[in-house]
Amino acid sequence: MNPHPTGGEGAGRRGVLVSFEGISGIGKSHLTRLVAQHLDQPLMVEEFSGRRQRGDLGSRIVSALAQAAGADRFLRGGCPASETLLLLAVQLHTYETIRVPLHTGRTVLEGRSLHSVAVYQAAALHPHDDAAALAQAHALMREATAWRPAPDLTVLLTDDTGRALTRAERRDGRPIGAEERAVHERCARLFKELTAGDPRVRRLDRAAQPDPQAAADRIADWITTARPLPWPAPALEGVPA
Ligand SMILES: Nc1ncnc2c1ncn2[C@@H]1O[C@H](COP(=O)(O)OP(=O)(O)OP(=O)(O)O)[C@@H](O)[C@H]1O
Numbered sequence: 343m344n345p346h347p348t349g350g351e352g353a354g355r356r357g358v359l360v361s362f363e364g365i366s367g368i369g370k371s372h373l374t375r376l377v378a379q380h381l382d383q384p385l386m387v388e389e390f391s392g393r394r395q396r397g398d399l400g401s402r403i404v405s406a407l408a409q410a411a412g413a414d415r416f417l418r419g420g421c422p423a424s425e426t427l428l429l430l431a432v433q434l435h436t437y438e439t440i441r442v443p444l445h446t447g448r449t450v451l452e453g454r455s456l457h458s459v460a461v462y463q464a465a466a467l468h469p470h471d472d473a474a475a476l477a478q479a480h481a482l483m484r485e486a487t488a489w490r491p492a493p494d495l496t497v498l499l500t501d502d503t504g505r506a507l508t509r510a511e512r513r514d515g516r517p518i519g520a521e522e523r524a525v526h527e528r529c530a531r532l533f534k535e536l537t538a539g540d541p542r543v544r545r546l547d548r549a550a551q552p553d554p555q556a557a558a559d560r561i562a563d564w565i566t567t568a569r570p571l572p573w574p575a576p577a578l579e580g581v582p583a
Pocket residue numbers: 364365366367368369370371372373388391453509510513552554
């Protein structure tokens with residue numbers, strides 16, 4: 343089986359693929375909207391948010407997972423391996439939907455991308471073993487990037503976890519319990535460990551940069567100076583590399 347069914351990629355002519363990562367309430371959507379105002383008609387993709395009900399394949403997979411998981415915010419319906427493969431499929435679907443705009447020069451902003459699946463699903467697959475979870479997160483990144491490219495630039499947002507979760511509680515109108523809070527804390531750590539030393543990942547700490555406009559200016563600078571990285575994949579049908 344060809345692991346790059348949608349393939350496609352020479353560097354230089356396409357737009358930059360940017361992801362925003364971090365725990366709930368960290369401000370991914372909020373900052374993405376502000377950053378978008380600095381860019382020339384970027385395409386914004388937010389398939390993972392359970393708050394958005396749409397009919398595309400990726401969103402329908404997420405809705406099905408959310409339904410199977412009941413009230414659980416981490417989409418845990420009791421079958422973590424199958425859930426992980428479905429969430430990776432959502433990532434592949436995202437790539438299939440963005441590849442043409444991306445290859446015709448548009449900047450694409452992804453709210454949650456491969457790192458989110460790697461982190462949350464590694465945590466779900468290894469709930470009691472941090473070292474195994476980190477190894478699993480790296481393995482999931484390798485698996486995912488056999489199927490679709492990783493973002494050229496990942497913006498990892500960090501903050502005091504309590505403050506981020508208070509924002510998420512206020513936004514969603516429901517409290518976050520102690521077990522969920524512990525998972526958020528663990529995933530915040532895993533995001534940092536998974537991305538440590540990766541030159542494609544820029545970290546922005548909201549505690550150090552609390553002004554959203556200043557944070558957005560800084561991120562926009564990173565994006566406008568980022569360059570598309572070569573992707574090891576065959577040429578995209580109908581779109582010159
Ligand atoms: N610096 C901030 N000051 C005040 N409110 C903020 C700030 N950043 C975000 N918010 C608000 O906090 C809530 C959570 O932000 P947002 O929805 O962007 O977080 P997120 O969970 O990271 O995003 P996503 O929905 O993409 O996963 C929103 O209501 C947003 O408007």
